[in-house]
Amino acid sequence: MAKIALLGHGVVGTGVVNVLKNKAAQLEKLTGEQLELKYILVRHDYDVDYKEKFVTDFTTIETDEEIDIVVEAIGGTDPAYKYVKAALEQGKHVVTSNKELVAKHGCELMNIAKEKNVNLMFEGAVGGAIPVIHGVRNCLEANTVNSVAGILNGTTNYILTKMIEEKQSFDVALKRAQELGYAEADPSADVDGIDTCRKICILADIIFGNHILPENVHTEGIRNVRIEDVDTLKTVGGCIKLLGVAKRAADGKLFIMTAPHVVFNQGILFAATDVFNAAQLETDNAGTMAFYGRGAGSLPTASAVVNDIVECVKADGTIYPVWDDEKPEAVADYKSVPLQFYVATADGAEKVKETFGDVRIIAEGTETAFITEKMTQVRLETALDGLAVKSVLRVL
Numbered sequence: 001m002a003k004i005a006l007l008g009h010g011v012v013g014t015g016v017v018n019v020l021k022n023k024a025a026q027l028e029k030l031t032g033e034q035l036e037l038k039y040i041l042v043r044h045d046y047d048v049d050y051k052e053k054f055v056t057d058f059t060t061i062e063t064d065e066e067i068d069i070v071v072e073a074i075g076g077t078d079p080a081y082k083y084v085k086a087a088l089e090q091g092k093h094v095v096t097s098n099k100e101l102v103a104k105h106g107c108e109l110m111n112i113a114k115e116k117n118v119n120l121m122f123e124g125a126v127g128g129a130i131p132v133i134h135g136v137r138n139c140l141e142a143n144t145v146n147s148v149a150g151i152l153n154g155t156t157n158y159i160l161t162k163m164i165e166e167k168q169s170f171d172v173a174l175k176r177a178q179e180l181g182y183a184e185a186d187p188s189a190d191v192d193g194i195d196t197c198r199k200i201c202i203l204a205d206i207i208f209g210n211h212i213l214p215e216n217v218h219t220e221g222i223r224n225v226r227i228e229d230v231d232t233l234k235t236v237g238g239c240i241k242l243l244g245v246a247k248r249a250a251d252g253k254l255f256i257m258t259a260p261h262v263v264f265n266q267g268i269l270f271a272a273t274d275v276f277n278a279a280q281l282e283t284d285n286a287g288t289m290a291f292y293g294r295g296a297g298s299l300p301t302a303s304a305v306v307n308d309i310v311e312c313v314k315a316d317g318t319i320y321p322v323w324d325d326e327k328p329e330a331v332a333d334y335k336s337v338p339l340q341f342y343v344a345t346a347d348g349a350e351k352v353k354e355t356f357g358d359v360r361i362i363a364e365g366t367e368t369a370f371i372t373e374k375m376t377q378v379r380l381e382t383a384l385d386g387l388a389v390k391s392v393l394r395v396l
């Protein structure tokens with residue numbers, strides 16, 4: 001019998017309790033043993049029929065030699081970091097969906113796990129239910145992954161979809177996302193791109209092999225997305241998505257950023273709406289590859305967490321490779337990497353052409369909207385000096 005301790009009883013924690021209970025027979029068949037949820041670490045009481053599992057002191061879990069797997073579903077880094085580190089040091093596997101924790105301390109924690117011969121699993125931390133981490137870690141070993149671009153935050157994708165398709169206000173859509181259990185405790189982590197940034201950092205850590213701290217990544221959220229640009233882009237088959245992107249720049253450095261991007265209507269990043277997440281990878285041998293599914297919510301996240309539990313039980317002894325420590329100098333200056341841009345300006349098309357030459361104009365009227373050739377942001381900013389710019393977005 002494998003014994004599990006769960007830390008936290010919020011959206012993800014209750015989902016894990018439900019999935020472990022509802023799928024008990026299936027999980028036993030798959031692993032060859034019963035999975036017993038022995039403890040749930042809580043801060044206060046809840047009216048449920050499994051109260052006997054509640055404990056309020058982490059020491060009970062840390063010192064119980066029967067506990068094989070600790071599932072961290074508290075969120076944030078304090079006290080999650082302390083508890084996860086202690087559990088690993090006690091030789092217990094840890095499963096977490098905590099992107100903040102992994103983005104910040106993943107390298108150190110993976111090294112402890114390796115030293116103690118246990119696993120640190122975190123599929124639920126990126127893309128909710130989608131097995132993107134397993135895909136990248138386990139299924140692409142015969143490839144070099146050259147780039148990844150992803151819709152990695154369900155809340156913002158839900159908000160953008162409701163604003164675009166149903167003309168809901170930002171506030172109404174955000175409130176509904178919170179009611180549905182998609183949003184972070186502090187939703188500015190969603191709408192300001194911080195959550196997406198953490199997730200693209202984790203994917204980049206795994207793909208490119210060096211820890212990237214979120215504070216070294218340029219990050220923009222969706223607060224300034226204008227409905228005028230949404231409408232203009234619709235006329236040419238485009239839409240706006242909050243993306244995390246990471247790829248090797250020409251100088252070998254890593255170009256990584258989180259920002260709203262214009263996406264045109266080929267492929268999964270255009271098609272993923274509502275709470276769905278998607279990640280698209282460019283690889284050398286397998287070509288283009290995509291992962292798609294529910295990126296947030298209690299049961300979708302619990303699905304990934306419980307899968308990780310099963311993997312710890314089944315693959316006892318399998319230790320995942322760790323990535324190397326942070327090298328801030330390995331991250332490229334985002335303004336120096338050539339990209340295409342969408343620009344809307346109050347100036348007329350003539351003035352735009354005088355400045356940019358024969359660009360692709362996609363709207364004329366009270367505003368002119370156009371798509372530039374590939375250029376660095378440094379060059380773009382110089383060119384835009386003197387124009388009455390309304391918005392600038394990167395084009396994927």
Ligand code: HSE
Nearest residue numbers: 153154155183184296
């Ligand atoms: N707030 C996050 C989201 C939860 O909306 O994607 C899942 O990480």
